[in-house]
Amino acid sequence: MARFLLTRLLHGLAVIWVVITLTFVFMRLAPGGPFDRERRLPPEVLANIAAKYHLDEPWLKQYGRYLLGIARGDLGPSYKYVDRGVSDIVTETFPVSALLGVLALGFAVAFSFPLAISAAYYRNSWTDRSCLFLATLGVSLPHFILGALLIWLFSLQLGWLQPGRWEDLTSTVLPTITLGAAPAAYLSYLLRSSLVESLEEDYVRTARAKGLKEATVLFKHALNNSLIPTLTVLGPLSAALITGSFVVEYIFAIPGMGRFFITAVTDRDYPMIMGVTLVYTGLLVSANFFVDLLYSIVDPRIKSH
Amino acid sequence: MLKQPRKNAIPSIPALITFFLLSSCNPFSPTGDLKTFRVNLGTEPPSLDWSLATDHASFNVIANLMVGLTEFDKNLKPAAVIAKSWDILEGGRRIIFHLRDDVLWSDGKKVQAQDFEYSWKRLLNPKTASEYAYILFDILNAEEYNQGKIDSPELVGVKASDDRTLEVHLKHPVSYFLSITTFEVTYPQRQDVIEKYGSKWTEPGNIVTNGPFLLSSWKHENEIQLTANPDFFLGKPAIDKVEMFMINEKTTALAMYEQGRIDFIDNQSIPIFEKPRMAKLPGFKAVPQLRGYYYGFVTDRRPFDDVRVRKAFSMAIDRSVFPKILHGGERPATSWIPPSMQAQNPKIGLNYNPPEARRLLREAGYPDGKGFPQVTLAYNTLEDHKTVAEAVQGMWKRNLGVLVRLENQEWKVYLKKLKTDPPHIYRSGWGADYPDPDNFMKLFTSLSGNNDTRWKNPRYDQLLESAAREFDEKRRIRLYNEAQRILCEIDVPIMPLFTTTEHTVLNPRFTGLEFNSMARLFLREVRPASR
Numbered sequence: 001m002a003r004f005l006l007t008r009l010l011h012g013l014a015v016i017w018v019v020i021t022l023t024f025v026f027m028r029l030a031p032g033g034p035f036d037r038e039r040r041l042p043p044e045v046l047a048n049i050a051a052k053y054h055l056d057e058p059w060l061k062q063y064g065r066y067l068l069g070i071a072r073g074d075l076g077p078s079y080k081y082v083d084r085g086v087s088d089i090v091t092e093t094f095p096v097s098a099l100l101g102v103l104a105l106g107f108a109v110a111f112s113f114p115l116a117i118s119a120a121y122y123r124n125s126w127t128d129r130s131c132l133f134l135a136t137l138g139v140s141l142p143h144f145i146l147g148a149l150l151i152w153l154f155s156l157q158l159g160w161l162q163p164g165r166w167e168d169l170t171s172t173v174l175p176t177i178t179l180g181a182a183p184a185a186y187l188s189y190l191l192r193s194s195l196v197e198s199l200e201e202d203y204v205r206t207a208r209a210k211g212l213k214e215a216t217v218l219f220k221h222a223l224n225n226s227l228i229p230t231l232t233v234l235g236p237l238s239a240a241l242i243t244g245s246f247v248v249e250y251i252f253a254i255p256g257m258g259r260f261f262i263t264a265v266t267d268r269d270y271p272m273i274m275g276v277t278l279v280y281t282g283l284l285v286s287a288n289f290f291v292d293l294l295y296s297i298v299d300p301r302i303k304s305h
Numbered sequence: 306m307l308k309q310p311r312k313n314a315i316p317s318i319p320a321l322i323t324f325f326l327l328s329s330c331n332p333f334s335p336t337g338d339l340k341t342f343r344v345n346l347g348t349e350p351p352s353l354d355w356s357l358a359t360d361h362a363s364f365n366v367i368a369n370l371m372v373g374l375t376e377f378d379k380n381l382k383p384a385a386v387i388a389k390s391w392d393i394l395e396g397g398r399r400i401i402f403h404l405r406d407d408v409l410w411s412d413g414k415k416v417q418a419q420d421f422e423y424s425w426k427r428l429l430n431p432k433t434a435s436e437y438a439y440i441l442f443d444i445l446n447a448e449e450y451n452q453g454k455i456d457s458p459e460l461v462g463v464k465a466s467d468d469r470t471l472e473v474h475l476k477h478p479v480s481y482f483l484s485i486t487t488f489e490v491t492y493p494q495r496q497d498v499i500e501k502y503g504s505k506w507t508e509p510g511n512i513v514t515n516g517p518f519l520l521s522s523w524k525h526e527n528e529i530q531l532t533a534n535p536d537f538f539l540g541k542p543a544i545d546k547v548e549m550f551m552i553n554e555k556t557t558a559l560a561m562y563e564q565g566r567i568d569f570i571d572n573q574s575i576p577i578f579e580k581p582r583m584a585k586l587p588g589f590k591a592v593p594q595l596r597g598y599y600y601g602f603v604t605d606r607r608p609f610d611d612v613r614v615r616k617a618f619s620m621a622i623d624r625s626v627f628p629k630i631l632h633g634g635e636r637p638a639t640s641w642i643p644p645s646m647q648a649q650n651p652k653i654g655l656n657y658n659p660p661e662a663r664r665l666l667r668e669a670g671y672p673d674g675k676g677f678p679q680v681t682l683a684y685n686t687l688e689d690h691k692t693v694a695e696a697v698q699g700m701w702k703r704n705l706g707v708l709v710r711l712e713n714q715e716w717k718v719y720l721k722k723l724k725t726d727p728p729h730i731y732r733s734g735w736g737a738d739y740p741d742p743d744n745f746m747k748l749f750t751s752l753s754g755n756n757d758t759r760w761k762n763p764r765y766d767q768l769l770e771s772a773a774r775e776f777d778e779k780r781r782i783r784l785y786n787e788a789q790r791i792l793c794e795i796d797v798p799i800m801p802l803f804t805t806t807e808h809t810v811l812n813p814r815f816t817g818l819e820f821n822s823m824a825r826l827f828l829r830e831v832r833p834a835s836r
Contacts (some may be wrong), residue, residue: 030717030718031384031718031721032715032717032718032720033717033721035436036717036720037359038735039755040437040734040754041754042439042447042754043754044452044453045434045435045438045451045453048432048434048435048438048451048453051431052432052434053434080351081349081351081352082351082354082357082504083353083354083357083504083505084525086543089525093525113656150559151556154564155560155564156560158562162566163560163561163566164552165527165528165550165552165553165561172728240328250554251554251555251556251557252557253550253552253554253557255525255551256525256526256527259526259553266715266716266717268717
């Protein structure tokens with residue numbers, strides 16, 4: 001087990017290093033720099049800025065400087081938010097995105113499990129078809145449409161909830177539903193199909209033949225064995241959800257980290273691009289690591305391989 | 306056994322749609338008290354350090370926290386604020402500002418001339434790496450200090466001769482220098498505070514300001530709160546508190562306004578399709594901006610190296626369509642200096658004249674557009690730019706028989722391309738830093754970094770040089786008239802298309818808000834409207 005964990009850990013670190021290196025190279029290859037503006041800056045002003053941020057040094061030196069910074073836990077200065085470091089911004093915005101992500105994930109799980117179980121159990125009935133319809137709707141409605149629809153209905157028409165900003169518990173409702181809808185739909189779809197398969201397996205028939213209670217058959221025998229595909233996607237899904245969504249944060253004016261995945265690139269704010277990429281990769285790697293751990297608990301055969 | 310779900314658990318789609326349609330428009334009354342005023346900044350201000358700020362969101366906060374030597378009056382002329390008077394000496398080479406002695410910093414200290422000297426030299430210090438350092442390059446040795454050619458800030462031509470007197474030495478007479486002192490980047494700063502807190506000096510609790518409001522909280526990416534400064538030398542503002550939100554999405558911000566959660570919105574909170582509806586609301590105002598929109602010709606690329614072709618293209622555009630397709634109150638323009646700026650002259654420029662345009666094109670060797678090479682019009686990716694480009698493309702096809710290829714690129718890629726591999730025609734715009742024609746006209750001088758047309762005219766450069774040194778208003782206007790004729794009628798390296806307008810809506814519960822032609826928001830006079 002220890003060897004399994006160590007291999008996974010080293011593997012994860014290697015992935016992070018490769019991603020950092022590729023991002024470093026690719027963002028510098030993109031045309032246009034962080035200080036290209038409609039209002040062109042005189043060369044002497046540009047030279048001062050380049051010197052301040054060490055942009056006048058060779059790439060390799062900048063890369064080395066960046067890696068050393070990471071080792072010290074310093075993600076560098078933001079070129080756009082000039083008074084703040086990338087670490088400051090990530091520390092302030094990540095908890096917001098993470099909270100929203102956890103809420104959305106909770107919503108997705110709470111919504112998808114009952115939906116999938118009832119759909120699989122009553123497969124091909126109107127219940128199943130309604131669940132399928134809801135799931136298709138959830139997957140195909142883009143965030144900006146669903147968000148706008150929810151704002152229109154619950155804020156403008158009914159006046160129950162505020163349309164934006166992150167203030168109290170009620171302000172989390174609409175963004176949570178918007179962000180959680182697609183994963184909820186996806187999870188229920190996935191779980192339903194694997195559950196349908198399990199319910200037709202011989203061991204389920206045997207369990208029923210033994211006269212076990214229907215609930216025991218469903219939850220203990222069938223559901224347990226259908227969880228693997230769901231767990232597989234839950235890892236990366238959690239990482240994606242808790243690092244924030246550009247669209248949802250943008251629509252609901254949420255002070256999270258998600259927006260920087262887009263704005264850092266359009267601003268060519270190099271350290272910010274690196275910062276959010278690093279956080280995302282780190283989370284993705286750790287999420288996969290934990291999923292691997294969970295696998296070995298759910299299905300002991302995986303550990304022995 | 307699991308229970309069967311209730312039959313009516315999922316409401317039918319037609320029922321939902323009917324419910325949407327039957328629901329009436331927003332019935333909610335405004336919330337919030339009359340002592341708090343709420344606005345949408347649109348985005349997180351990148352910096353509240355006025356030596357480093359470069360954008361509207363930042364300047365709109367700073368403009369309510371600080372005052373400087375001068376500010377604009379209603380006619381966009383510099384009026385005294387901290388400077389109670391000034392002497393212009395040696396034909397405009399030396400300016401002496403005499404400061405009031407009743408302006409206080411928020412920690413109780415008096416604002417002194419030394420605070421200006423420190424701030425200006427900090428702006429110019431190469432280590433500050435300020436983008437707006439160049440705004441003070443007219444000051445003696447300022448550019449050299451910024452370039453690192455001289456190390457000693459003592460040699461820079463700005464000096465506090467005593468607590469109340471600021472002396473400025475310029476390289477040459479500069480008639481617009483007073484306008485520069487209205488710009489936020491020239492506001493005073495406290496050396497002790499900046500040295501104590503470093504880059505964190507702009508955070509609440511650290512920052513020391515002198516204006517109508519104080520920074521009381523700053524939740525990044527979320528909200529800034531200001532409170533009225535009881536010791537502001539022009540009197541405490543009527544409202545106690547200002548809340549500035551950072552809502553990027555226009556429809557959300559507008560929904561917040563309609564719910565009474567915001568009291569003032571401008572273009573960054575009004576989606577384009579809502580503009581006609583907003584114009585009917587009480588509290589609506591269209592504020593013309595000192596912001597020009599133009600197409601430039603790259604004048605060393607065939608066929609636009611021929612002035613007749615450039616003139617033909619400019620004359621083939623019916624500029625009156627722009628407000629109709631953009632719905633933003635755009636003002637068509639054939640000349641470059643925008644309305645309400647000194648020397649603005651709508652009579653200058655090439656008017657819409659398709660027969661004359663066709664004649665010029667024929668003369669240049671392309672009768673009815675025949676034999677015209679493939680040319681490209683480029684713009685940065687944005688819906689409005691596309692709308693304009695397609696309209697203009699249609700007019701050129703109709704009036705000249707030339708089909709121009711359109712090309713769009715992401716902003717930074719576009720900016721890079723303008724420098725390295727420019728298209729035949731490009732889109733650009735310019736907003737005033739300070740409302741003087743020099744700020745607009747200087748764009749197209751031979752050495753300007755913003756002149757992507759590659760056009761050079763020594764006479765134009767010389768006229769601008771003379772106008773910058775000219776203090777007599779009439780003579781100055783004459784010089785700019787001649788320069789504008791060269792730019793928009795004779796050499797035509799650019800085609801001005803229109804100037805922009807900002808749409809604003811103020812909740813009728815309030816009055817006194819000032820939103821100026823440089824999109825600057827002043828809240829000092831905001832007060833509850835009398836009923």
